[in-house]
Amino acid sequence: MSIVESPALGPVRLLRIADVKPADSPRTGGQVAEYVRLLAEANTELPPIIVDRATMRVIDGMHRLRAAVVRGSQTIEARLFDGSPFEVFVFALRANVENGLPLSLADRSAAAERIVCWRPEWSDRAIASVTGLASGTVAAIRARVGKAEGPTRVGLDGKxxxxxxxxxxxxxxxxxxxxxxxxxxxxxxxxxxxxxxxxxxxxxxxxxxxxxxxxxxxxxxxxxGSAALPVPSSRPVEEQRATVDALRNDPSLRYSIVGRMLLRLLDTHAIGSREWLRLADAVPIHYAEMVSEAAHECAGAWRQFAGQLQRRHKMAAAQES
Known part of the structure; x- marks a missing residue:
């Protein structure tokens, strides 16, 4: 089940306002008096509030509760919610983000910080979807509070x-x-x-x-650190060239365009450490960084190429066994 999926709520019932307690709300500044006044003066029925069954604290609907008090009501329609304190907070947060008076950026940021501390395994995207923030903002909050995600993370789908x-x-x-x-x-x-x-x-x-x-x-x-300057082969240059010569005798390489390209590349790199040093000394100092970056890119491409060949070899050996 998705971690942000709305849970099932109990049926609508009448609760005595005296029995209902204030919320542990993500709205750090409390209720907005003008919004309470507008709700109290409205000529329509207000939606039921949501109350935590275990504590009788309001999860969603503090403005509606205050409006009912202003109206002089003794009871209010409510639905009860069953869940852990964390689930209660997340539900309240989602309700405030999606409905009613929007939460401020400061409120949503503070809520994201609480979730990061409670559930560091939640991914940035999952927390962002609950708080209404951008995932990059959540990542910055995570870095600030020093709560890195663990070896596993829980995504939007709850997996x-x-x-x-x-x-x-x-x-x-x-x-x-x-x-x-x-x-x-x-x-x-x-x-x-x-x-x-x-x-x-x-x-x-x-x-x-x-x-x-x-x-x-x-x-x-x-x-x-594997992107360091590539180290020349420890094999003597004669052995390197012998390998290239053996490959050159294979018709499947010698008589194909791609094969000849590979042979040319291997032949170009079959040089000893002294030649590599001479090449390094020949590079003008003002181009040293540029050539170094190009060399890193070439080395990375060769490492990837070598890895592909090794995996093909292992797969072929596994299928033959």
């Missing part, structure tokens, strides 16, 4: 998923390699991801693609 979708996609990749005939539901359950993401990972692996999205791969490389 728990890994905080990093990259981790889920990586886990799905490993599961598919070890269980090539597994269903999409089995993959999704094992990796803690959606069926749609499981399908995307599996189809990508069949095409030899990286299971991580480009932004996820870039973030992973930045976090791990």
């Amino acid at each position: 728990s998923r890994p905080m990093s979708s990259a981790e889920g996609r990586r886990a799905a990749c490993e599961f598919v390699v070890n269980n090539p005939n597994a269903s999409l539901r089995a993959i999704a359950k094992a990796a803690g991801i959606s069926v749609g993401t499981a399908r995307d990972v599996r189809e990508g692996l069949r095409r030899g693609e990286d299971p991580l999205l480009p932004k996820q791969r870039a973030a992973l490389e930045n976090d791990s």
